[in-house]
Amino acid sequence: MPVPSRSGETPSPDQSARMRDVAQLAGVSHMTVSRVLNENGNVRPQTRARVLEAVRQLGYRPNSAARTLATRRSNTVGIVALDTTLYGPTSMVFGIERAARAAGFFVSVATITAPTKRSLLGAVRHLEEQRVEGLVAIVPRDAGATVLRSIDPSLPVVAIGNIDVENVSSVGVDNVAGAFLVTQHLLSLGHETVHHVAGPPGWREATERTEGWREALQSAGAPVPLRRIGDWSPRSGYAVGRDLAADRDVTAIFCANDHMAIGVLRALSEAGRRVPDDVSVAGFDDIPEAGFLIPPLSTVRQDFAALGHHCLRVLRELASQPGVDQPIRVMLKPELQVRGSCAPP
Numbered sequence: 001m002p003v004p005s006r007s008g009e010t011p012s013p014d015q016s017a018r019m020r021d022v023a024q025l026a027g028v029s030h031m032t033v034s035r036v037l038n039e040n041g042n043v044r045p046q047t048r049a050r051v052l053e054a055v056r057q058l059g060y061r062p063n064s065a066a067r068t069l070a071t072r073r074s075n076t077v078g079i080v081a082l083d084t085t086l087y088g089p090t091s092m093v094f095g096i097e098r099a100a101r102a103a104g105f106f107v108s109v110a111t112i113t114a115p116t117k118r119s120l121l122g123a124v125r126h127l128e129e130q131r132v133e134g135l136v137a138i139v140p141r142d143a144g145a146t147v148l149r150s151i152d153p154s155l156p157v158v159a160i161g162n163i164d165v166e167n168v169s170s171v172g173v174d175n176v177a178g179a180f181l182v183t184q185h186l187l188s189l190g191h192e193t194v195h196h197v198a199g200p201p202g203w204r205e206a207t208e209r210t211e212g213w214r215e216a217l218q219s220a221g222a223p224v225p226l227r228r229i230g231d232w233s234p235r236s237g238y239a240v241g242r243d244l245a246a247d248r249d250v251t252a253i254f255c256a257n258d259h260m261a262i263g264v265l266r267a268l269s270e271a272g273r274r275v276p277d278d279v280s281v282a283g284f285d286d287i288p289e290a291g292f293l294i295p296p297l298s299t300v301r302q303d304f305a306a307l308g309h310h311c312l313r314v315l316r317e318l319a320s321q322p323g324v325d326q327p328i329r330v331m332l333k334p335e336l337q338v339r340g341s342c343a344p345p
Contacts, residue, residue: 077096086257171311194217197240198230233260242271
């Protein structure tokens, strides 16, 4: 009868029969064929060569699902992400996918509509059933962060963002530093203060960018205006922008993302306020269209490729050092992209 694998799974009769064909042709045992196919190092080079030649002659293709069950390795990285079209989260997924594929991993993505404990753990269970070797969680809302502690500690997990959750490693972009940079730049041009269009409540990025904006104003001794709140969309930026355009004392505006900045630019244009002659405007993210707006938008650039690279590096470190209690923290510095939308008042 077929011999159960280490994981307790029994290969299918057809699969075992074909492996026996390879073993018979190569003159080795069934177990030796299994070791060669699973890239176990305890096989002599000459024996490995005979097995691979037999595999080639017979046209044998190992069943990938069976190999995954036997070795508990899928060569796959799982990603949990919000189901959103927002530039930041979608670019993070793309950056992680590129880094994983470049490192020879497959990628499986599970999306959730809301970062609740139930939906997040459901997505994790779905990926665990695929026996992913590591997990990246892109959960930008505060409510989902603490749920990561409920994940099986044997599975390497990296959270995206400035996550301060016990035993959860993280890779993120320093939103506070980025917002501080762009606000400081506007102040250095001679603006008395900088108004802020913030992201929605409950989003860590929105909170951190507001924090950086406020810190820059306070450190410069500048007045701190009442922040305005949008929902990341150009429509919300436009609505807030109409109010700001009506205030002739407003000479500089920092928006928490580029899409809201686009809405502000439209509102200022309709009100006859010239950018940057009358009002300077800056955003955050450096979307591909930012440099082609009229005028080109000053913004803060996030390196999503570097973020993906560091995610894979941290996952590998966690996999090679199981049981380590100290989480790994990586914080990437953003870059200020100065363009034509900012000028002295």
